[in-house]
Amino acid sequence: MPSPVLITGASQRVGLAIAENLLTNNYPVIVTYRTHKASIERLEKAGAVAICADFSTDDGILRCIEAVKSHTTSLRAVIHNASSWDSEKHSKDYAALFDAMMQIHAKAPYLMNMGLKSLLTTTEEKTDIIHITDFVQDIGSEKHLAYAASKAALHNLTLSFAQMLAPDVKVNTIAPALLMFNEGDDEAYKQKALAKSLMQSEPGAQAAVDAVNYLLNASYVTGETLQVNGGRHLKFN
Numbered sequence: 483m484p485s486p487v488l489i490t491g492a493s494q495r496v497g498l499a500i501a502e503n504l505l506t507n508n509y510p511v512i513v514t515y516r517t518h519k520a521s522i523e524r525l526e527k528a529g530a531v532a533i534c535a536d537f538s539t540d541d542g543i544l545r546c547i548e549a550v551k552s553h554t555t556s557l558r559a560v561i562h563n564a565s566s567w568d569s570e571k572h573s574k575d576y577a578a579l580f581d582a583m584m585q586i587h588a589k590a591p592y593l594m595n596m597g598l599k600s601l602l603t604t605t606e607e608k609t610d611i612i613h614i615t616d617f618v619q620d621i622g623s624e625k626h627l628a629y630a631a632s633k634a635a636l637h638n639l640t641l642s643f644a645q646m647l648a649p650d651v652k653v654n655t656i657a658p659a660l661l662m663f664n665e666g667d668d669e670a671y672k673q674k675a676l677a678k679s680l681m682q683s684e685p686g687a688q689a690a691v692d693a694v695n696y697l698l699n700a701s702y703v704t705g706e707t708l709q710v711n712g713g714r715h716l717k718f719n
Contacts, residue, residue, distance in 0.1 A: 485556040485605065486510035486531070488598070490590075491564030493519045495662060496614070499687035500561060500694050501525055512553060514546060514564065537564055537590040538582065547597035557601040559610035559698060562591040562636070569626045580628040587615075587632035588639065595643055603650045610652050612697055613640050614690070617659035617711045637707065644705035652704040656693045659711035662686055680713030 492501040492513035498521050504511050505528045514535040515522050522532050533549045536542035550557075566586050573579040595611060602609040615633040623630040637655045644653040660675050663684060667675075672684075693708050709715060 484508075484510055485558040485601075485609075486512045486554055487559045487561065488512045488514075488550060488557055489561045489563055490514045490535070490537075490594075491516070492525065493517065493521050496658075496687045496690045497561075497563040498525075499691050500563065501530060502528070503691045503695070505529060509558065512550060516564075537586045539585075540589075540593070543590050543593045544597070547594055550598060551601070555601065556604040557598060557609065558607075559612065560594065560598060560602070561610075561612045561614065561694060562594070563614045564590065565614070566629075567626075568629060570628070571625065576628070580631070583628040583632035584635065587629075588635040591636055592639055595639070599647060599651070602647070608652055608701060609650065610654070610698055611640075611643060611647070612694060613637065613653075613655045615655050615657045615707075617657055617709070617714060619655075619657055619707075620715075640707070641705055648704060652697070652700070654697050654703060654705070655707040656690060656697070657707050657709050657711070658690055658693075659714045660684065661689055661710070678714050678717060680716055683712065685710075685712065 487504055487509050489497055489501050489511065491497045493515040501511050501513050511530040513525055513530050514533045516536055526532050531553050533546060535546035564586060568579060591613060613636050615637050618630040619634040619637045640653050640655045647653060663672055689710050693710050697703065697708065
């Protein structure tokens with residue numbers, strides 16, 4: 483039986499698409515979720531193991547690590563997708579906002595990588611850690627300062643874990659820009675967002691799925707960032 487892939491935050495959007503694609507391709511899958519949704523039942527029916535996990539506390543992270551270990555003694559990959567999109571506009575408690583962003587985007591992956599590294603090095607095959615960050619890790623964001631800083635911290639962990647876990651584990655970053663709009667986004671916002679990239683399109687979650695599949699099959703890539711931004715880095719508006 484192949485070792486499973488662990489995906490955090492897989493109840494919706496990109497995480498859900500990655501989980502469904504891996505299941506379709508006969509990977510055993512373990513997913514974490516914070517809020518139970520119908521999508522989790524769908525994943526379980528397809529064969530996934532689902533773990534309810536709250537990464538807002540250290541205890542929640544540590545309980546998740548132990549839960550994963552109770553289901554498997556080895557992992558093919560860990561994909562850190564769990565994320566929170568919050569901004570200074572919607573939270574004036576800046577200290578709490580900064581701590582929350584760092585907790586879910588940096589501390590949780592850090593503790594999970596440390597706690598699960600033995601499961602990634604139990605077989606002779608190359609295994610993977612994939613950190614899903616954001617385009618803003620390199621340019622910052624005037625509207626999401628704490629969020630951008632936490633995603634930059636996560637990418638820095640890519641560089642450190644790639645060195646620590648080589649040559650057994652490949653560790654890489656996927657840094658997307660716009661992939662999918664949210665419900666309620668108005669047309670003016672959509673057009674402004676689309677204009678930021680050269681491709682000027684909403685690629686959907688499949689763009690992230692393709693990036694994950696590439697990294698899982700890339701035998702000689704570690705410590706890298708795979709930009710999935712439609713050429714946004716070449717535009718300056």
